[in-house]
Amino acid sequence: MTYIAKPKISLPNLPKNELGLTTRDYEGAVSTLCAGCGHDSVTAALIQAVFELDIEPHMLAKMSGIGCSSKTPAYFVSEAHGFNSVHGRMPSVTTGANAANRDMTYIGVSGDGDSLSIGVGQFVHAIRRNLNMCYLIENNGVYGLTKGQFSASADIGTKPKKGLPNQQEPIDPASAALALGATYIARSFSGDKEQLIPLIKGAIMHSGFSLVDIISPCVTFNDHEGSTKSYAHTREFYRHVANIDYIHPTEEIRVSYDEGEALPIHLRGGDTIVLRKVDRDYDPTSRADAFKHLRDRFNAGEITTGLLYVNEDRAEMHELMHNIDTPLSRLPYEGLHPGNDELQKLQSRYR
C-alpha cells in the first residue's frame, strides 16, 4: 500500500462529463492492494467507465463479497452506495437490493474464489434470474489473500510459486455463463484498458446479467514464469475476437470501420454499442458458435477476449416477474402493504 493519498489537484483542463464531474470525482480511497495488482487497473477502468457514462454517484451501488477483488469497491466512487457481503453471497445481496430499487446501477466486483468456489451457486442463479447487474470477475487464478493457493480458475499445468503444478480442470466463468444463458458475456485483461473500458460500459448499460471476466494478474503470487495468469503469459496468448465501442446518447453513430466488420447493437435500455469484429469468422450473437470458439481456442492455449456473446432479446428479472416500473422502495407503504383485512381474507383461504 501507499502512505500518501493520491493528491487532489484540480487541473484546469481536466475533462468534465455531463454532470460537471471529473474522473477525480469518481475515485475512492487509495488502494491497499499490492503495488502492481491487476485489480487496481480494473478500478481505474471502472472509474473511467462510470465517468464516461455520466452515472450519478448516488445512483450507483457497488457490491462485493470477500477477497482481494472484493476490496475494489472501496477504491472507486466514494460517494456511491456499497455493500461488502459475506463470502460468495454478493449475488443474493444484489438481488435483494435490485428487487427493492430497480432504478439504480449495480456493479458487483468479485473474484475467481468468491464466484467460482464458495459462491458458485450464487453466481449461477444470478445468471438464471437474469439479474440486471454488471458482474465483474477479477480473475487471477489464485487465492491472493491467503498467500497464493490455486483457485478454481487455475489452468491445468500452471505452476505455483512453490509446489506442484495444478492438475484439476479449471472453471471458465465465460463458458459457464454461456452454458447458463447469460445475456452479455465479455472477457478482457486488466492491462488492456482500451478494450476493457468499452466492455464495462456496455456491461453496465446492458439490461440483464452481464459478465466481464477480467484476467487480472496477481503480481505477488501468480506473476512468475510458468504461470498462465501472469502479465507476460496473458500478453503472449490473448487474442481479441470482437471489441465494442459504446456510443454516448449525444453522439451520432458513425460506423467508420470496414463494411461488414462494424455492427451496431441496440440495447434494450435504448443505448447503442458498436460491435467491431477482429476475427471475421466470430459471431458473438450465436451462442453455439461462441461456445465452440471458446473451447477450441482454450484448447489451443489462447485467451479469447472481447465481447464473446450478447443477446438483447431476453427479459431481465423485473420484466420476467412483471413488476411495476416504479422501484418498490419508492412506493408508499399503503401500496406495498395490503392491510390487516386483506391479510385475514388471504389467510382464511387456506384454513
Place this chain on the structure above:
Amino acid sequence: MKPTDTSNPEYFHKVVDCQWGCPAHTDVPSYIRMIAQGQFSDAYMENRKSNVFPGILGRVCDRPCEPACRRGRVEDKPVAICRLKRVAADHRDDITERLPKAPEKTNGKKIALLGAGCASLTVANDLAPMGYEVTIFEALDTTGGLMRTNIPSFRLPPAVLDEEIGYILDMGVDLKLGHRINSMKDLLDEGFDAVFVGTGAPKGKNLEIPGRYDSDRIHIGIEWLESVAFEHIKEIGKKVLIIGVGNTAMDCCRTSLRLGADDVKVMARKPRGFFKASEWELEDAEEENVEILVNHSPKEFVYEDGKLVGMKFDLMEYNIEENGRIDRGTSTGEVVIPCDDVVLAIGQDNAFPWIERDLGIEFDKWDCPVVNETTMMCTRDGIFFGGDSAFGPKNIIWAVEHGHQAAISIHKYCHGEDLHDRLPMGLNLSTQKMGMHEWSYSNDYDGVSRQLVPHVGLKERFKKLNIEVELGFSAEQAAEEVERCLNCDIQTVFTESLCIECDACLDICPVNCLTITPNGEEQDIRARLKAPALNPDQALYVSGALPHTARVMVKDEDICVHCGLCAERCPTGAWDMQKSTILVPYAADEAASDQPQAATGGAAK
C-alpha cells in the same frame, strides 16, 4: 521518438524549471528543503555558491525562477522562491567561518576589476580564494554600484549590502574607492594580467522633447535615485510625474512618496501587459496608491511664467496584432497633466567615454563593446566585461552569472588555456528511497496557497525613507511555503527493462502525465497521451521499447508534481525517484581540473 538521452545533464536540469530559469543555476529545491529542515545556514551557503548575494537577491532579485516555477502551471501561483531565499538569509547563523578564504600565498596574478557592483564582486569572490591578487576600482565612495545607488533603501537596507559585500572584501580584495578610471590605456599600462569591466549601464536615457532643458525640476531617474541615496536630494514637489513604467520607474514613484509627494502618477505610453516592470513591483507601487496612467505619450513640457506646471501628452490608441505584438499607435488627442516635478525613467545606456578606441576593443553600432557571450572577453585579449556593461541593462542575477563565467575565463587566460575549452555541466543522480514507502523528501502534495509577505503599514512606512517595507516571512509562513515546492529535482527515473506494463503508475498518477503507447513521431505521440501534452516547451520523457509489447513509456514533464506515487506503486522498481544534482563548474573547479576530472559543483571551493 528515440529514447530520451538522460545522460545529457541538460535533460534533467530542464525539468527543474526554477534552476533552469535562473541564470546562475541556483539549486532552488535543495535550499528550500534545507529551510524546511531548519538548516538556514546550509540553505544560505547553497545559495551563495551560485548567486553570491542571497540576502540581497532574497529582496530584490528579478526572480526569473518564479515565472518558470512548475507550481505556477499546476496551480495559479508559483512558489515564493525569492522570499524563501530571504528566509535563509534572515535566519542564518554567523557563517563567516564557512566562507572561502584567500590562501596565504598569492599566485602572483594581478586582476583589475572596474566598478564595485555585483559583477566585479562575483569575479573577486571566485578568484580571490584561488590566490589571485584582486584590485577593485570604484568611482564612488562606496561599494555596491547600482544595488546601492538605484535600489531604494526601503527595498534593500544598506546593512544587508554591507554585510554580503564585506564577505568578499574580507577575502583580501584591494578596494580602491573614489578611484575613477578615466583611461583604459593608462590602466593597461599598470601591468595587470587581466582586466574586468563591471561598470554597469550608468547613463539614464533622456527625453528630447520641447521644454526639456528649461527647468531644474526634470530629473533623470537613475541619477535622481543616486542623489537620493547619497542624501543630496531630500525632497520633491507635491505632484510628480514618472515617465516610463519599468522597475526604475517603480523605485522612482515610491521614493517620491517618501520625499513629500502626495500625488504621483506613472505615465505609460502603452497599455497594461506591455509594461517593462515586474508584476510584483507594479503591485507594490499600486499598494502605495501610485496611479498608473496608460496610453499617454509624452509631447512637451508645459510652463507658466517660466515655471514647470505640467506635461502635455498625446492620448494613444493601439492595435494589438494576433501574435500579441502591438503597433506604433495613433494619437487621438492631447491632454495636459499638471505637475511640480518630472522623473524620466525610460531606460539606461552603457557609456564608455573612458575607453580609447585604438586599443583593439571593438565597439558595435550602439557603441557597446563586442563581447563573447561564453567567455565574456572583448576583442582585445585579457579584457573582460560583465553585468550591464557587457550586453546592456539586465539584472543582478545575470551580472552574477557573468561574473562567474568571466572568472573562469580570467583563470584560463592567466594560465594560457583555451577560453572555450570549459568544463561541461555535470549531473549526479541518487535514489531518494529510504524504505518501503519512505522517501528522503516530503513527497505529499500540499494544496496550500502562496503565502503573502507581510508589509509595514501604509502610514508607518512613509515616516522615513529607509524603513524596509517587506518584513519577510514569519517562521510559520516559511514552514507553509516550503511545502509548496514540488521538489522538481527529485526526478522520476525509468528503467524500461524492469517494466511489466501493469499500468499501476498510469492509474495512480494524479496529473495523468504517464502513458504507455506505441511509439511514433513527437507530434503524434503528444496528441494521444492520457492527458494531451499541450505545452511544447516541456519535454516528453520517452523510454526504449518495453519488454512485453514493445510499446514505450511516455512521461509529459509539464505538470508532474514529483509525488513519487508512480515509484511507490511500481511492483518492480522500474520507476525510482532520484535527486538530480546539477554540477555547475566554477573557476575553482577549472583549477582543480588541471588534472582532468569532472566538475564538483563548487565543492572544490
